[in-house]
Amino acid sequence: MVIRGRIRREKDHGDIVGQKGIPQDPGSEKSNETWEWTQSELGVEWDTDEDGNINVIPYGGHNTVRTIHPAIGHGSAITVPLTEKVTEMGVPIGTGRMVTKFFRDETGRMVGVQVNEKAKGNDPTTGNPVYIKANKGVVLASGGFGKDVAWRAQHDPHLDETVDCTNQDGATAEALAAAMKAGALAVHLDWIQLGPWCSPDETGYGKGPSYIDANVAYGMSIDPQTGKRIVSELADRRVYSNAIVENGVPLLQIVDEQNIPKWNYEANLQPAIDAGITKKFDTIEDVIAEYSLPDEFRAQLERYNTYVENRNDEEFGKMIPEDAKPLGDGPYYITRIWPKVHHTMGGVKTNMDAQVLDVDLNPIPGFFAAGEATGGVHGACRLGSCATADCLVNGRLAGQMAAQSE
Ligand SMILES: Cc1cc2nc3c(=O)[nH]c(=O)nc-3n(C[C@H](O)[C@H](O)[C@H](O)COP(=O)(O)OP(=O)(O)OC[C@H]3O[C@@H](n4cnc5c(N)ncnc54)[C@H](O)[C@@H]3O)c2cc1C
Numbered sequence: 578m579v580i581r582g583r584i585r586r587e588k589d590h591g592d593i594v595g596q597k598g599i600p601q602d603p604g605s606e607k608s609n610e611t612w613e614w615t616q617s618e619l620g621v622e623w624d625t626d627e628d629g630n631i632n633v634i635p636y637g638g639h640n641t642v643r644t645i646h647p648a649i650g651h652g653s654a655i656t657v658p659l660t661e662k663v664t665e666m667g668v669p670i671g672t673g674r675m676v677t678k679f680f681r682d683e684t685g686r687m688v689g690v691q692v693n694e695k696a697k698g699n700d701p702t703t704g705n706p707v708y709i710k711a712n713k714g715v716v717l718a719s720g721g722f723g724k725d726v727a728w729r730a731q732h733d734p735h736l737d738e739t740v741d742c743t744n745q746d747g748a749t750a751e752a753l754a755a756a757m758k759a760g761a762l763a764v765h766l767d768w769i770q771l772g773p774w775c776s777p778d779e780t781g782y783g784k785g786p787s788y789i790d791a792n793v794a795y796g797m798s799i800d801p802q803t804g805k806r807i808v809s810e811l812a813d814r815r816v817y818s819n820a821i822v823e824n825g826v827p828l829l830q831i832v833d834e835q836n837i838p839k840w841n842y843e844a845n846l847q848p849a850i851d852a853g854i855t856k857k858f859d860t861i862e863d864v865i866a867e868y869s870l871p872d873e874f875r876a877q878l879e880r881y882n883t884y885v886e887n888r889n890d891e892e893f894g895k896m897i898p899e900d901a902k903p904l905g906d907g908p909y910y911i912t913r914i915w916p917k918v919h920h921t922m923g924g925v926k927t928n929m930d931a932q933v934l935d936v937d938l939n940p941i942p943g944f945f946a947a948g949e950a951t952g953g954v955h956g957a958c959r960l961g962s963c964a965t966a967d968c969l970v971n972g973r974l975a976g977q978m979a980a981q982s983e
Contacts, residue, residue, distance in 0.1 A: 607970045612645075615969070619658040622648040624840055634838075635794040635898050636961045637773075638813025642898065644962040650787065650844030652965065676752045677701040679715065679759035679944070680708075687715045687759070687944035699725070699749040714943040714979035717933065718972060719752035721921035721949035723769070728754075729918065732767040742918040743772055743782035753950060756925050760935045761944070764952040765923035770959055772919035773817035776854045776912060777827050784852040785912055788845035789830050790961060794898050796832030797881045798914065800824055804874030806881070809893035815958040818916035827913040829868060833904045846910065855912040864909050878904060920959050924952035931975035945979050947971035 615621040624632045624646050636644040647654030663670065671692070678691035689711050693704030722728050723742045728750035730737045742748075757763050774793060776785035793810040800807055807828070808820035821828055837846060849855035858864045865874060882903035884890040890897060925933045925946050932940035948968040955963060 607974070608966045611966070611969045611973060614973070615655060619655065619662060621654050621658060624648045624650075632838075632840075634791060635811060635896060637790070637793055637811050637817060638958065638960045639811075639962075640896075646791070646840075646962075648840070650840060655965070655969075674707070675699070675701060675704060676719065676755060677706070678755050681759060681941070684942070685760075686942040687711060690715060699747070699751060701751040701755075711943060714945055714982040716931075716975045716979050717752060717756055717925060717944070717946040717950050718948050718975070719950045721748050721924070722750035722753060723918045723921050724748040725750045729769055729921070732923070733769050736769055736918055740771075740916075740918055741775070741780060743775060743786065744918070753924060756933065756944075756946075756950075759944075760941060761925045761933045761946075762936045762938070763924060764926045765957075766921075766952065768922040768952075768957050769918060770814050770920040770922060771818040771822075771916035773814055773821055773916045774830070774914050775917040775919075777915040778854055778913060779852065781917075783854060784845075784849045785854040785914075788841060788849045788855065789912055789914060791841050791845065792832055792837060793830070794896070795836035795901050796830060796904065797877075798828040798830045799870075799874065799877060800826060801829050801868050801870060802826060804871045805877050806892060809890065809895035811895045812893075813958050813960065814919070821914070821916055827915040830912045830914050831864065831904065832910050833906070834908050834910070835902050835905060837910070849912065850910075855910050858907065858909045858911065860907045861904075861909060863907075864911055868911070920964065921949060922952060922955050922957065922959055924950045926953050927951050927971070931971055931978050943979075943982055945975040945982075947975040 612623075616623070625648070626632055631645055633642050634644050634646065635642045660670070674692040674694050675696040676690050677693050677696075679687060680689045680691070682688045690709050692707050692709060693701065694707055696704030721744065723744040724746055725748065726736075726738050753763065772786060772790070774786050774789040776783055779785065796810065797806055798808075798810050799805055807824050808817055810817075810830075812820070846855065850857060856867075858867065861878070864870070880892070884892070884895075885897055885901050885903045888897045888899075927933055927946050928940060930940070931945045931947055933944040933946050935941050948971065949964065951971070954967050954971070
């Protein structure tokens with residue numbers, strides 16, 4: 578299977594209607610418009626080639642090459658100008674406040690929230706309560722709950738405190754719990770994603786994943802005990818993570834310098850090397866000696882290089898990018914990988930107008946939600962790079978709907 582390095586437009590799916598007539602694919606047609614908006618309104622610069630064409634990269638789980646990334650390689654390219662824009666528009670941003678309760682009036686309309694000021698950590702029983710009245714509506718955008726060990730382990734007991742997480746400390750569930758207490762329907766709470774490309778040699782997200790995630794298509798990962806691959810390196814995160822955990826030991830992600838795009842080298846590889854997460858070796862012999870790799874590794878490397886040359890992975894069916902080259906003379910870059918909790922697919926159920934639904938599947942008037950706080954948008958396993966599209970498309974929609982809400 579060969580990946581052509583160009584954007585293929587997805588088919589117009591129209592309204593995909595699911596259970597009880599609820600459209601299941603909110604905002605799927607607005608991605609391009611939103612991408613253009615990030616440039617015209619926020620001035621976001623996306624990575625291009627020398628001729629100014631947008632660079633697209635292969636990403637785990639996708640069936641075609643379609644992932645784009647900011648020129649600086651980080652999401653702050655979007656969040657910083659967004660914050661500046663909001664500030665410029667005179668919208669106050671309150672920090673250090675925890676939403677702990679939602680209020681509905683006698684008609685069921687969402688009319689305000691309680692926030693606790695100076696709460697301790699993520700404990701909703703602490704802090705001074707302050708009440709905020711909603712003039713038009715309330716938008717829930719509290720993100721996922723990957724860092725809330727008690728909550729996530731209730732829904733998937735495998736994911737207790739022994740499993741690390743890539744999220745920031747505020748990725749907890751108290752706002753979601755408050756929304757549920759106010760009558761919101763929550764779905765898919767046990768669909769919790771692990772990122773397979775994390776490093777067991779650092780805590781949290783750290784420095785390794787940004788580099789590895791964007792480079793999995795171009796190298797191979799092997800079990801150091803057997804010297805063999807165990808899965809397609811471009812499998813979706815669920816398949817890849819399950820394969821690693823079932824196999825039982827961190828894999829070695831192996832790539833040589835010629836297979837690392839310049840942008841990823843500068844933005845992400847160097848920081849991973851500086852942090853000691855990724856190690857550089859001049860030759861493959863040095864790699865074999867360092868990790869005491871068995872003889873089978875040489876045979877695996879030869880097979881893998883044949884797959885790259887033929888654009889046909891006979892072992893795991895990985896899509897080989899057109900610009901991938903057989904692993905050559907070096908230098909080589911090696912990173913150990915082991916999964917960590919990364920994304921929570923579950924949250925409040927919304928409809929195509931970003932309205933939060935109640936347990937009878939009726940919209941709660943004046944209540945909207947977007948981003949990782951919602952559930953049902955991504956199915957069982959979010960594809961890498963689709964969260965940003967979800968957050969921006971549905972975040973804009975939720976804001977527009979709230980502004981029009983009476
Ligand atoms: C390390 C990392 C890298 C990622 N890289 C990519 C990528 O390359 N591409 C991609 O598409 N996706 C990526 N994702 C996923 C994507 O970034 C997230 O899904 C997305 O940022 C979620 O945005 P959000 O606005 O819904 O929530 P967030 O950005 O998480 O914002 C929610 C905010 O609400 C605050 N909050 C929570 N509870 C309360 C409360 N009770 N009261 C007040 N405030 C509260 C949180 O502290 C947080 O500040 C990545 C995720 C991580 C963790």
